[in-house]
Amino acid sequence: xxxxxxxxxxxxxxxxxxxxxxxxxxxxxxxxxxxxxxxxxxxxxxxxxxxxxxxxxxxxxxxxxxxxxxxxxxxxxxxxxxxxxxxxxxxxxxxxxxxxxxxxxxxxxxxxxxxxxxxxxxxxxxxxxxxxxxxxxxxxxxxxxxxxxxxxxxxxxxxxxxxxxxxxxxxxxxxxxxxxxxxxxxxxxxxxxxxxxxxxxxxxxxxx
Numbered sequence: 001x002x003x004x005x006x007x008x009x010x011x012x013x014x015x016x017x018x019x020x021x022x023x024x025x026x027x028x029x030x031x032x033x034x035x036x037x038x039x040x041x042x043x044x045x046x047x048x049x050x051x052x053x054x055x056x057x058x059x060x061x062x063x064x065x066x067x068x069x070x071x072x073x074x075x076x077x078x079x080x081x082x083x084x085x086x087x088x089x090x091x092x093x094x095x096x097x098x099x100x101x102x103x104x105x106x107x108x109x110x111x112x113x114x115x116x117x118x119x120x121x122x123x124x125x126x127x128x129x130x131x132x133x134x135x136x137x138x139x140x141x142x143x144x145x146x147x148x149x150x151x152x153x154x155x156x157x158x159x160x161x162x163x164x165x166x167x168x169x170x171x172x173x174x175x176x177x178x179x180x181x182x183x184x185x186x187x188x189x190x191x192x193x194x195x196x197x198x199x200x201x202x203x204x205x206x207x208x
Contacts, residue, residue: 028118030199034146035059035115037203040067044112047072049097049133050119054082057090060115070106072097097129102136110138116145121171127180130204134184139208146194146201148173153196177202 035056040046044067048057051071061069069090073079074097082092093105097119103109114133120126133143148166150173151159163173174180181189181202190203 030146030194030201031056031117032059033194034117034144034201035063037144037201038064038113038115038142040064040113042066044068045070045108045110045138046113046115047102047106047111047136048115048117049129050074050116050123051082051090051092052078054085054090054092056115056117057082058085061086061089068108070102070108070111072100072102072105097123098125098132099128100132110136110141112138112141114141114143116143116147118147120145120174120177121147121166126174130180131184134187134204134206137204137206139206141206143204144202145177145204146199147177149193149195149197149200150175151197152193154198 038046038060046060046064046067047070048060049072051057051073054071057069057071060067069086071082071086071090071092072095073082073092074095076094079092079094082090086092091106095105102111114137116130116133120129123129130143130145137143148171151162166172177200178191181191181204184204186207188205188207192201193199194201
C-alpha cells in the first residue's frame with residue numbers, strides 16, 4: 001500500500017507542486033487557525049506529517065522561530081519543493097504517515113507538537129495515521145489536525161459539488177473524525193467546526 005500510495009501521490013503532484021501554494025490558499029482554509037493554536041514552547045520539536053511543499057513549516061518558522069522543525073511526506077515530488085523552500089531550516093524525510101520511525105528518520109523520537117494539515121482526507125488508512133502520530137507525541141504533546149469538514153452549515157448543492165470535485169484528486173472529507181478521535185486511548189480531544197463546517201480543526205493532547 002505504501003509504495004502504491006506514494007506512487008499515486010507522486011503522479012498527482014509531479015506538476016501540481018509547482019502551483020500548489022498559489023492555488024490551494026483559496027480552499028485549504030483554516031490552516032493558519034491551526035498554526036495559531038500550536039503555541040510551542042521555546043526549543044520545542046515540531047513535526048508536520050504530510051508536509052507537502054513546506055508551506056506550513058515555513059509559516060511555523062516565521063511565527064515561532066528557534067523551534068526544531070521536521071517534515072514527513074510520502075511524495076518525493078513534494079519533498080523537492082519543500083527542500084527548495086526550507087533549506088536547512090527543517091529536517092525532511094520520505095515516509096508513510098501510517099508507519100514511520102522518527103528516531104531513524106530524524107534522530108528525534110518524540111515531538112511536542114505534530115501537525116496534520118489537509119492530509120487525513122487523502123490518506124486511505126487515515127485512522128491509522130492519526131494513531132501513529134499520537135504514539136510519537138512527547139508527554140504533554142499535542143497533535144493538531146485541520147481538514148475539510150462535514151459542510152453541515154453549507155448549502156446542500158455546495159456540499160455535493162465540493163465532494164465531487166475533491167474526489168477527482170483522491171480527496172474524501174472525514175465526517176467521522178470526531179468519532180475516530182474519541183476512540184484514541186490516553187488522550188484528551190477537542191474538535192471545532194470552522195467556517196460553517198467547511199473545515200474542521202481538532203487538537204489531541206497526550207495525557208502524561
